[in-house]
Amino acid sequence: MKIMRQLFLLALIAAMLSSNCLVFAESASPLETLTIKDAAKKAIENDTNIKNAEESLELYDDKMKKATDTYLSATTTDAILNASINMMNLDLSRALSIKNIDSQKENVEYNIQKYFNTIINAEKSAELYEESLAIQKKKLDISKVKLELGKISQNDYDKEAAAYEQSLMSKEAYLSTINKAYRDLNSYMGKPLDTTYELVLELEYEVVPEVNLTAYTDTFVNKSLSVQQAKDSMTVAEYQLDNYTEPYNTVTGLVSESYGEYEQLLSSFNQASRSYSDTVEKVKKSVIDSYNSLRESEVTIKSKEMELEEAYKQLEILKTKLELGKITQIEYDEQAYDIKNKEENLRKEKNNYALSAIAFLSPNLLVS
Structure with missing residues (x-):
């Protein structure tokens, strides 16, 4: 009786090892x-x-129309x-x-x-x-x-x-x-x-071509809305400064106290100029950082592809061993699962690269 019980249990183990099906819940609708x-x-x-x-x-x-009438x-x-x-x-x-x-x-x-x-x-x-x-x-x-x-x-x-x-x-x-x-x-x-x-x-994984970063960042800056907005602010501040006239007393014909109005306009222009320069540098840095990040991702993707290729080879070896009874089904299943993990990680890396590439190629996306 004890031997029969052990044989039954061993048969149960064999059934578990040979089962290679994984059950998933079906969608309700x-x-x-x-x-x-x-x-x-x-x-x-x-x-x-x-x-x-x-x-x-x-x-x-x-x-x-109202502004024109006022003018x-x-x-x-x-x-x-x-x-x-x-x-x-x-x-x-x-x-x-x-x-x-x-x-x-x-x-x-x-x-x-x-x-x-x-x-x-x-x-x-x-x-x-x-x-x-x-x-x-x-x-x-x-x-x-x-x-x-x-x-x-x-x-x-x-x-x-x-x-x-x-x-x-x-x-x-x-x-x-x-x-x-x-x-x-x-x-x-x-x-x-x-x-x-x-x-x-x-999303398609396509390697971004090599670019001349200096020329590309200059083009990017010229198309950037954040740069344009900063430039417009500087233009208005410069116009106000250039058209400033000192107040004068119409009775005496002498220059009146300006209470620092010119200094305030000059300060506004200087601030706008610094803001414009900072924005330009920020955009350039974003372009360069994004480009370098893409290149680093390409190396990572290539490495993951090589790892996956090696894993496929190892799985074939394990398949042969399984057929020869050298390993258990569960050992084979674990290796197959590891490959699925590697495939998914590679897919994620490529999709993330594709999204980063979209942003790199668009002045409206890379810098808010």
């Missing part, structure tokens, strides 16, 4: 398919800043100067607003891509974790059989069981990450926070 384009459209319609900017732009003609009716030097400065500000603001609205829409689409990437990464990590749990459970079941056969101690089994229970609890962290990512996306689009989707994200 088909999910709505959501593309980047559709999500971006929803997010743009929900973006308060874009709405406000577009409404302000619609009021430009009325504001300019034409001005009779004093100060009034004429103030009116002309106001008109200049409006004109610069309008040109910048048009570009800024386009930039904001481009940023929204880029943010949507990042949200999609975060969710997909979290979901794939959760799937892999499920596979890890399945392997861990099979090993625990085998240890239980070994315990009954007296091959391991109760203490060793209890430690393994406690580790598995801890792993089960850690699964909640993956679910929490996914739920938070969906809440962030839905909030951005103005949709119910608990809505989930079948996300469609197509």
